[in-house]
Amino acid sequence: MGWPWRHWHPGLLAHPFALLAVWDGRWYRMIATRGYFLLPGQQSDPAFFPLLPVVLHGLHAAGLSLDTAGVIVSNLAFLVGLLAFYELSRHYLPEADARNASVAAAVFPIAFVFSMVYSEALAFAALTLAGLFAVKERWLACALCAGLAALGRPHAVFVLLPIAAIAVGRWRTLSFPGRIGAITAILAGPIAIASFCMYLWLSIHDPLAWTTAEHAWGRSFALTGPYRAFTEIAGSPLREQAWLIRDAIFCSIYIACLAAAWRARLPRTWIIAGALIVIAPLMSGSFTSDTRFGLLALPVYWGIALLTRQHRRQLALRVGFPILLTAGTATIWLHWP
Numbered sequence: 200m201g202w203p204w205r206h207w208h209p210g211l212l213a214h215p216f217a218l219l220a221v222w223d224g225r226w227y228r229m230i231a232t233r234g235y236f237l238l239p240g241q242q243s244d245p246a247f248f249p250l251l252p253v254v255l256h257g258l259h260a261a262g263l264s265l266d267t268a269g270v271i272v273s274n275l276a277f278l279v280g281l282l283a284f285y286e287l288s289r290h291y292l293p294e295a296d297a298r299n300a301s302v303a304a305a306v307f308p309i310a311f312v313f314s315m316v317y318s319e320a321l322a323f324a325a326l327t328l329a330g331l332f333a334v335k336e337r338w339l340a341c342a343l344c345a346g347l348a349a350l351g352r353p354h355a356v357f358v359l360l361p362i363a364a365i366a367v368g369r370w371r372t373l374s375f376p377g378r379i380g381a382i383t384a385i386l387a388g389p390i391a392i393a394s395f396c397m398y399l400w401l402s403i404h405d406p407l408a409w410t411t412a413e414h415a416w417g418r419s420f421a422l423t424g425p426y427r428a429f430t431e432i433a434g435s436p437l438r439e440q441a442w443l444i445r446d447a448i449f450c451s452i453y454i455a456c457l458a459a460a461w462r463a464r465l466p467r468t469w470i471i472a473g474a475l476i477v478i479a480p481l482m483s484g485s486f487t488s489d490t491r492f493g494l495l496a497l498p499v500y501w502g503i504a505l506l507t508r509q510h511r512r513q514l515a516l517r518v519g520f521p522i523l524l525t526a527g528t529a530t531i532w533l534h535w536p
Contacts (some may be wrong), residue, residue, distance in 0.1 A: 200357030201238070219273075222535040223247065224265040228265045231235030235399065237408045244416040245399060245408035250325075250351040251318040264285040269316030269505035276308075279357040280306055281325035284497065287331045290499060291465055304517060308489050309449065312536050319494055322351030326358050326495055329384070330469075333365045338380025344383055353409075354479050356388035357516035364468040380516035382402035418483035426497055428482035442487075442534050449490035453477045465498060465506050473498040491536045 220228070230244050230252035241306050251269070258268035281301055288297035304310065313320040325348035332341035341362060348355035366373075366381035370372045373381060400406035410420065421427075439510045454477065461470050473496035480492045493499065530536075 206210045207281060212332065213296075214349055216266065216270050219270050220316040221531065222315075224266075224269060227251050227255060227269065227316055227318070230484050231259060231265055235402045237405060237412060238415075239411065240415060243412045245403065246293055246407075246412035248318065248350055248353060248409070248505060249273040249395060249398075250321055250326070250347055251316075254295065255316075264496035265399060266316065266322040270314065272314060274314050276324040280313075280327050283324065283327040283331050284500070284506055287327055287334065287497075288416040288501065288504075290331075290334050292504065295503070295522040296462050296504040298393060299507060299513065299516065300500040303500045303507075303520065305519075306520040306524050308520060308527045310524055311528040311531070312494060315531075315536070317491075317536075318351040319336070319491060322348050322355045322495055326355050327497065329358050329359060330497070333384060336369065336377065338366075338377060338384045342384040342387035348388040349388035349451070352492070352495060353392060354476045354492060356392060357479075358474075359385050359388050360468040360472040361466060364466065369481045377481045381504060384527070413483065416487075420482045420489075422482070424484045426487050428481045431485055443485075446486040446503070449493060450481070450486060451479060451505065452495040453496055456499040456506070457496065459502035459505050460498040463501075465501055470498045472496075483527075488536065 206524050215317050226244050226247050230247060230249070231482050246411070247248045249270070254272055255265050258272070263271070264470060284304055285297055285301040288300045291297075292300065315324065325344045329344035329348055332344060345356075345358055345362060348350050348358060362381075365387045366378075370378065370381075381462060395409070396406040399408040405411055413419070428447075432440060432447060435443055447482070448501050457470050457473050457477070460473075461467070476496040477489065477499075480489050503516065507513050527536075
């Protein structure tokens with residue numbers, strides 16, 4: 200029994216976990232083995248940020264296959280991220296809500312991405328740890344995690360907003376080294392992205408190669424991006440239109456959950472950061488994969504927890520979400536998440 204993409208991997212029966220390494224997993228493996236290479240006008244790998252490829256390269260050098268390393272890293276990182284998210288949520292929510300928020304993150308219908316050879320699990324773990332370390336005033340650890348999150352997914356850089364709010368709120372009680380650490384934590388994400396741009400400049404002579412590469416996928420960042428995202432849906436072929444509609448629906452769900460968190464007066468900077476994580480990708484002119492990008496908007500899960508406080512709604516969360524997650528997982532072979 201073969202699998203449709205034989206040039207990516209052998210049959211699924213021979214390699215049961217190969218399904219978790221398809222689509223963007225191919226690009227991350229390519230970077231891990233040969234580095235970055237820009238082909239102007241063609242789809243090329245500078246569009247993918249370096250955190251996961253660096254980890255894959257190190258584990259591959261230690262003897263693991265790239266697919267095995269990717270699946271192990273993603274699942275372990277997601278477990279760490281869930282534990283950190285629960286602890287972070289307890290700082291803002293009652294314990295029962297914090298638990299439900301963590302359950303929502305674990306069984307969200309698109310959460311299968313966290314088990315794939317994608318960067319989302321690493322970015323999720325780094326982002327949640329950055330928030331948790333900021334709350335605990337462990338600024339250097341916060342800075343490290345904020346930088347790693349941005350190197351995993353660029354829109355994770357918006358975690359600097361809640362970090363800055365926490366630092367400002369505690370500024371008067373911080374020692375001088377604490378203030379330096381807090382400033383470092385705030386700037387860590389932008390500095391990490393700048394360092395990646397510097398690397399691209401030195402290696403392939405284009406500091407913005409990651410945006411240049413996006414053009415081949417039909418993405419070009421502009422203020423008119425959200426408008427173009429809607430017009431793309433109307434003008435796409437029927438098969439592609441269905442997936443764009445899926446992404447647009449999830450984008451709307453994310454915004455509704457963020458609105459629920461806002462009404463509950465949860466920290467505004469966290470919610471604004473979540474909204475930027477969801478909306479900023481639309482500046483590229485497409486809803487494509489916004490379902491996946493929005494997984495890093497942590498207040499979405501807080502909103503879900505608040506909306507499912509009633510017993511019947513909790514049943515929908517704990518039973519309905521896993522069913523939808525199973526159905527979502529089955530779509531991997533049809534389309535990228």
